[in-house]
Amino acid sequence: MPNEAVGAEVEFRDLNKRYGHTKALDHFNCEFHSGELVVLLGPSGCGKTTALRALTGLMQVDSGQIVVNGRDITHTSAAKRNMAMVFQQYSLFPNMTVRQNVEFGLTVRKVDSKRRVRQAMEALEMVGLANQADKYTHQMSGGQQQRVALARALVLRPAVLALDEPLSALDAKVRVQLRGEIRRLQLQSGLTTLFVTHDQEEALAVADRVGVMKEGKLQQIAEPWELYNEPANEFVATFIGESSRIPAVIRDGSAFVGDQEIPILKTSTKRTNGEATILVRPESVQLEMVQPHVPRLANQGVVKNLTFLGSTAKVEVEMPSGITLTAQITPSESMMVTKGQRVALRIEPKAVLAVAPDDVPQADPIKVVTRVEEKQPSQVS
Numbered sequence: 358m359p360n361e362a363v364g365a366e367v368e369f370r371d372l373n374k375r376y377g378h379t380k381a382l383d384h385f386n387c388e389f390h391s392g393e394l395v396v397l398l399g400p401s402g403c404g405k406t407t408a409l410r411a412l413t414g415l416m417q418v419d420s421g422q423i424v425v426n427g428r429d430i431t432h433t434s435a436a437k438r439n440m441a442m443v444f445q446q447y448s449l450f451p452n453m454t455v456r457q458n459v460e461f462g463l464t465v466r467k468v469d470s471k472r473r474v475r476q477a478m479e480a481l482e483m484v485g486l487a488n489q490a491d492k493y494t495h496q497m498s499g500g501q502q503q504r505v506a507l508a509r510a511l512v513l514r515p516a517v518l519a520l521d522e523p524l525s526a527l528d529a530k531v532r533v534q535l536r537g538e539i540r541r542l543q544l545q546s547g548l549t550t551l552f553v554t555h556d557q558e559e560a561l562a563v564a565d566r567v568g569v570m571k572e573g574k575l576q577q578i579a580e581p582w583e584l585y586n587e588p589a590n591e592f593v594a595t596f597i598g599e600s601s602r603i604p605a606v607i608r609d610g611s612a613f614v615g616d617q618e619i620p621i622l623k624t625s626t627k628r629t630n631g632e633a634t635i636l637v638r639p640e641s642v643q644l645e646m647v648q649p650h651v652p653r654l655a656n657q658g659v660v661k662n663l664t665f666l667g668s669t670a671k672v673e674v675e676m677p678s679g680i681t682l683t684a685q686i687t688p689s690e691s692m693m694v695t696k697g698q699r700v701a702l703r704i705e706p707k708a709v710l711a712v713a714p715d716d717v718p719q720a721d722p723i724k725v726v727t728r729v730e731e732k733q734p735s736q737v738s
């Protein structure tokens with residue numbers, strides 16, 4: 358289908374929405390560039406659906422502005438916003454065929470029947486269901502029904518596409534397949550797309566940028582690589598990917614584990630001296646086998662758990678200090694590790710987030726982060 362929709366620029370300016378005492382959106386600021394797929398990610402109840410509903414006009418915010426292509430649409434009705442939304446539940450009409458479902462929005466817009474059929478078939482072609490147009494939706498699988506829902510949204514040629522957990526009712530394999538298709542269609546059509554999920558892997562896989570939310574506030578918005586490697590705060594660091602917490606000391610703005618220096622991100626604690634915790638990714642923890650006769654050293658611990666994950670494996674190691682570190686290893690390395698075994702750990706001196714016990718949340722959580730140069734591996738105890 359030749360899609361004439363040009364991706365809109367969207368801006369949320371200081372949006373607030375309360376439900377009783379709950380701040381569903383709390384000074385929520387975010388910008389979406391033309392043709393970009395932004396994922397909003399966050400735990401249940403953090404305000405993701407509220408942000409989508411505010412965008413599409415299904416709900417009015419208490420204050421703030423929604424600006425599309427420079428025009429304030431905060432008080433424009435949903436019908437006049439030219440946006441389409443796909444929900445978690447398929448929400449198709451069961452008494453209509455697939456094609457009639459896709460045509461529905463065009464009927465509402467009083468498009469003549471010939472054009473309606475042509476455009477509906479083009480949209481079904483895009484999602485690979487043109488040959489199923491005459492089926493009823495109850496005759497289709499969950500993944501197919503969500504494709505119909507997607508065609509129903511695309512046929513409207515919206516300025517913005519809003520997807521609220523469109524894949525979460527599907528099984529894992531279909532989910533992965535369909536998220537790839539959504540991304541392909543989005544890139545083809547150039548639609549500015551806001552995709553909501555609480556699945557971090559899904560977010561990192563499809564997004565141009567991911568916005569992480571907590572309690573109605575945007576914590577950080579960044580490209581997947583940056584979000585993972587340069588988190589703006591502890592919440593983002595622990596919500597995206599895994600990390601081990603290691604006690605450290607901050608001296609003159611650097612973190613020390615024993616006498617080994619670990620560079621820290623600019624988003625770390627503003628304290629320049631004192632106790633802190635550093636958050637280290639499993640792939641930055643390296644593991645070495647220790648022969649039983651070698652004397653026990655501070656950087657040696659005992660394997661408490663081993664998880665085989667197919668293409669990788671994770672080992673949890675309890676250190677003499679009582680802390681547990683997670684290391685990512687290869688499947689072949691995992692063959693050589695057993696529970697109860699003594700191993701030595703090293704941390705790659707890659708910049709990590711350091712947090713101090715009395716850190717207060719930053720007033721402005723969105724920061725520019727610069728990468729710190731890498732150094733040689735250091736020991737950990």
Ligand SMILES: Nc1ncnc2c1ncn2[C@@H]1O[C@H](COP(=O)(O)OP(=O)(O)OP(=O)(O)O)[C@@H](O)[C@H]1O
Pocket residue numbers: 376379380381399400401402403404405406407408555
């Ligand atoms: N209509 C409503 N009435 C009262 N409270 C509401 C309403 N809609 C949302 N809330 C509350 O606002 C907060 C944000 O809800 P929202 O649905 O946006 O969360 P979410 O991030 O989409 O969560 P989930 O991942 O579970 O879908 C929650 O605390 C929720 O209980």
Ligand SMILES: [Mg+2]
Pocket residue numbers: 405406407
């Ligand atoms: Mg929701």
